[in-house]
Amino acid sequence: MSLKNLHFGAIWLLVAGLTGGLETGLSAQEQANPFTTGLDVRTGQRLFDRHCSVCHSVGATGGDNGPDLTTGEFRHASTDAGLFNVISDGVPDTPMIGINRNRTDQTVWQIVAYLRSISGGGGRVAVTGDPTTGERLYRGRGNCSSCHWLDGEGGRQGPDLTTIGDRRSPEELLSDLVDPDERVQPRWWTMRLTHVDGTRVEGLRMNEGTYSVRILDSEDNLWSFLKRDLSENERIETSSMPSYTGTLTGGELEDLVAYLYGLSRRDP
């Protein structure tokens, strides 16, 4: 780049900054999403279905070519502006291409709004329960910390809940508590294995392939078996977590949900 071009580029950047630069996308790094109404979300969903679902699937739950976008965690962006840039320009050297042809900034922001609405990372909603009571239940009668990791301590027999409020809505959290078998991620399935030498081991399925399986038993021991060395290999696709329907009252469940929903790395 010649000095002359550099000079011109600097002026252009300055002008873009002064004028807001929305059309260029340059200042998107600083932008909050200006298109977040219900209509924007619905339009974003239509746009997502059209441009993105071939890889990420309808509902953004992930497909052969694209990851699940409903977890609240995005590999290549954390802010709305970052998502704007990824959707607009793609991720270099990967199958993720931007929709930069024939799009407007509004189009991209609407897709951002849709993704936020389904990823547990949308606008925070008010909850009715009391989080302080919820925390007492979590550590006391609910006995949650015996299985779940939170802020660097707790059990290893369930998912880390340190930022669960960023990934699950209050409705989803309540559903997890009363019906834990509804949709169990393969990481939390249970394997019952018998080695040819007679050893029997049961534990959480950490990973499994054609040739081997790795589990974490209830005493937090890691095991890895070659499948050819197993005489029995049973997979249980339900959750090892009990339902809290009979254990906690409706009000207590709401309190626990309020506490869990408040577990977030974002500012309150």
Next chain:
Amino acid sequence: MKRYVLFTLLLFAIPVSAAQQRSGEPATQTISPAPSFEPVTHERLVNSDAEPENWLMYSGNYFSQRYSGLDQINRENAGQLEMQWAFQLRALDRAETTPLVVDGVMYVTEAPSNVIALDARTGSQYWRYNHDLPDDLNYCCGRNNRGVAVLGDRLYMGTLDAHLVALDAKTGDVIWDAEVADEATGYSITGAPLLVGDKILTGVAGGEFGIRGFVDAYDEATGELAWRLYTIPGPDHPDNASWAGNSWRTGGSPSWVTGSYDPELNLVYWGTGNPGPDWNGDVRMGDNLYSESVLAINPDTGEMVWYFQFTPHDVHDWDSTQIPILADSEFNGQQRKLMLWPNRNAFFYVLDRETGEFLLGEPFARMTWAEGLDQNGRPIRIPDTFPTVEGTTVSPAIGGGTNWFSPSYSPRTDLLYVNAHDGETTYFIRDDEYVAGQRFTGGGGQTPLPQESYVSAIRALSPQTGERVWEYLIQPRSTAGVLSTAGDVVFSGTIDGFFFALDAETGEELWHINVGSRVHAAPMSYMVDGKQYVAIAAGNVLYTFGIRD
């Protein structure tokens, strides 16, 4: 000129060998002559089975059997396979490439549309060609390229911006670069071309963009278009009536996987993909000919001699863009010219490739959308299996009972080996308006359960009965092609990065290795200096395996 070069190399080699003999160094350090690349004639392509040390086209031979006549690696010693060399591809995408090997020189493609020439003994590079692409290129499903074709001393490659380029096989220099179609309207090319006579045949991708598909033939010397066969007939043809209104104009029917050729019948066979929009069939009522079909084409004229439509009025994106496998085998007590086609719609078809007559069709993977096939091979649909606004769950999955990844046929076992998937998808319908260059799919899909809930398998099928002779289960699944060999070994891979060898007769596992990343390409085999190699691209690395000397 060529003789002179070889002579010079030999002179160079002799004193080195003599010096090594004197010092007693091992013979493996001898610098042998550079590979001798002989021009690849049409006759060599027709008789490619006579030189199993080379891999002269995408699927190995014109019958697309992906079968290697080499048997140095066999079911007795496959357990001793070791890595020989690896070549790092620059692109981060998962590679879908099948390399060619011509007299010791390997040609491998890399995403998005690059070619690298390597010494097939060492993986060391001769040259590379990087194809320039527009910055805002629009394409469906990844920056893929599956391989090149060779004729004479030229290579031919289709590119992601829908061009066809001719390269000098010795240097990678561009000879000509022809635009096949306007990429701005959604066309791209990901498959390897097919060389027949003096013509380069190529298909196009773009079924998710409302293109009108075609198969093209170009003059190999000049790059001029020789003929174009649209995979959707125009209004002057009676079959155009299989499309409601003007829906044929944006009806897709792409041709993105390489075809096959029968030199005796002088027929080329090419599969076609989904009608567009993919999941909303309401806007294109009718059978939508010739989407989801195999076309038999006269390569001299581009005339379609016959067609067979696997899935009339498809609404699930079950492209019939599989590799047409041609086999001469017995059927009902008679020796027949067969075509074997495990389709994405989960049926395994056997056709007579002279006439297109339907001979057999049996499910080879989980299938819930049809009661079976009628006597003409037309599916008998189960009601209420079309996509809906709320979603309809049907098997096979969008990815299909199988997909584009190559199956294999061994004339020794007379078995067809296919990578099958027992999955399901919840299919949705959506309204869509056609805008040139934008996606035009009319819906989509969602996998109702975690992918780990489903399985893949390599299945060995009988062409006579369609029955499963054996299967090798894979967890969680596989999107890799299959190679069979004269050593009675079947090779394939898994999505979690394993490459494996099976006994071709029994399906028993002989060997596997963790190659660290998804195997999404098909294996091939070749021989240089008396040593057999098996090559596979995994992730963005090309690996070769062989038996220790």
